[in-house]
Amino acid sequence: MSEKLDSLIIIDRKADLITPMLTQLTYEGLVDELIGIKNSHVELPVSLLTPPSAPNQATPGASSSTVPPPAATLTKEKKKKYHLTSATDSLLAELRDLNFAAVGKKLNQVARRIDEDYKLRHQAKTVAQLRDFVGKLGGLQTEHLSLRLHTGLSEMLVPQTRTEIFNKSLEIQQNLLASYDTNGQISAIEELIAEGADLQVVLRLLCLASIITGGIKAKTLENIKREILQTYGYNYLPLLLSLASPPLSALLPSPLPASAPSSVAASKYPYTSVRKALRLLIEDPDPLEELENDISYVYSGYAPISVRLVQCVAQKGGVLSNPAGEKDKKIAGSNAAGKKNKGAAVPKVHAHPIVGWKGFEDVVASIPGEVVDIIQNAPGTHDNVASSISNSMLPKEQTTTTVVFFLGGCTYTEIAALRWVARQNKGRKFLIATTGMITGGSLVAIAMVNIAPNTQNGNTANKAPKKRRASSGGRKKLTPFNKFMQTETARLKEEQPDLDNKSRFKLVIDNWNKQKEKE
Structure with a gap:
């Protein structure tokens, strides 16, 4: 590489579909x-x-x-x-x-x-x-x-x-990331369907649950799909099929059917092992919003996998260290300096040379997709790693640039996390490039394009959250099934408060089917 650009890190979106499915928590x-x-x-x-x-x-x-x-x-x-x-x-x-x-x-x-x-x-x-x-x-x-x-x-x-649905969604996301009571989170998503939550919110949570858990139980997933079609309309069947197919393959049953393509089977994500190896969760995120001593502050305790992968190459210490363990020292140092943000008491260190995925080969190899580590030597140099490392160790007064390219789009929150990484070291800047800016909603909207010929319905669903918030949850537009779900769920909560969510939901479905048989 040239003296100005020391490396190019390409992150395929398939390597981290979890992050865009989460609600971004930075301002932008x-x-x-x-x-x-x-x-x-x-x-x-x-x-x-x-x-x-x-x-x-x-x-x-x-x-x-x-x-x-x-x-x-x-x-x-x-x-x-x-x-x-x-x-x-x-x-x-x-x-x-x-x-x-x-x-x-x-x-x-x-x-x-x-x-x-x-x-x-x-x-x-x-x-x-x-x-x-x-x-x-x-x-x-x-x-x-x-x-x-x-x-x-x-x-x-x-x-x-501050809406109930927004906060329920955040709670489900945090519990899924922590692998806490995953069955309970699926039931909570079913409740959101019954409450008439925006379809994109529901689908993002379902995709997140599927990716993190390696797939939702086949029978449970079929029941949820039926609930979605009865609540939001059967014109969304192609959308559900699209989310379960390549290239997303984000809404899968467990176990996979024998007829599933090999590419779908290969896309199953080893979230539990990746979470531990890359230290994705900070147990005590409370001080993060003030100190910003780890990239996980952008999601209030969760570090984006994509940016952790960049750190594996360009800031290895950021993956290995535990900022939560040093929070007291940083708070004390910040107070002594008269300010409490951006970890002011922690001095910057000079950026280390780029040596590829060294030290993280196992975890990177476990992530779906091909792992590439190519060294480009200058003319006249020997083709070995030692030579490459020597060439990349520039004098401290010089600054190099590392290009990070997101293939398949990135979020504003990931960019915020990368800016944080850039602020921690001297001698390295980051140039961020992407094929587009995305959110979990836009990924679902891309899949909605497959809904034909009713593409307008897909667009309407894409804009629904604003309309529903402005019109008391959008209840005037609920289907007969959804109206029944709401009234029957409320009745059962009052008459049988000891019922758990799953049992209550099944009872509501049974009562609906009985009513339809009488008609």
Whole structure:
């Protein structure tokens, strides 16, 4: 490789289908999940993009114009495209990679700083001091508008993150990642179907459960498919078939039928062994949102497999170390320095040379897909590993670039995790390339293309979450079966509270079938 580019790491999406199926928890990732980012543009209410009129120009910092309209008002407004880029929005650069739980605190800090900067005008006594303040005024006004925009955008996200279905979905995801009571999580997904949750939410959870557990019990999966078709419509049968077929093969029964293609059998994921070998879960994620001492902060305790694989090549210590064990030391160091974020007490180390998958050969070989490790030697050098390592050890004052290419798309949260990796070392930058930006919803939407000729239905399902949240869960559009499910489930919960979810659900199905026989 050249002196500027030391390596190219290609991650096939098939190597990690788990991460995109999870709900992104960084600021930019959550914007993509709940509002949608297309070609770096997001549709926002016009009032957030229009400079407010300040009734009292003498006190711009204290003006009520800093407060955006209420979230309920914003959702009803006419929308306009906004280019979401850190090139013109410095506040976005500070917010985009934060766990959403830390965004409110950051916005509060920025608001106080801007207010203090505005108050400096009262201390200007001389012409030179006034000229200096006027020179800063344009930047302050730009920051002021950016703060207003992101405060309003955050307020649009908050109500959606507080819905019962959203939080149930997160709970199911965390339990599946920890391999906790997987049968109970399947029952919880069935409850979401009965509640009329958005189809994409249900399918993402089912695919996640299937990949993590190596497949859902055949009889259970068939029952769930029947429930989905009866609840959402039989036009989604091709979608279910598509999710179970290559290239996704994300919704599989266990055991696989004898007729299953060999490529499907080879795609089964060894999640349990990978979780331990790559240290995917942090047992105590509470301080992560503040300290950000591991990439797992982006998913509140789960480290994306794709980025862990990049660390296997470019930051091996990040895979092996346990940040949770050093949290007390880091908190103490951060407090002594007067700040508590981004692990400020931990000094940067110089990036180690690239030596391929060395040290992680076994776990990488267990992941579905071909493992490639090619060394490109400069002309005139010997074809051996020692020579390659020597060539890659550049002087410390030089900085090399490692290209990470996601084949099949990546999420904004994975990019946030890679930016975190880049911040930890000196001497190495990362250039991130991808075939496209994705979410679990967009992966399901790709499979929906196979629904013909009713492609419009697929598009409608893709946009359903926003409509349902705005109309009391979308219950007015429920099918007769779904209405029966809701009323019968509520009745049984009241009359037979000791029934477990699975037994209650089976009883509801039996009662439905009996009712249909009478008709």
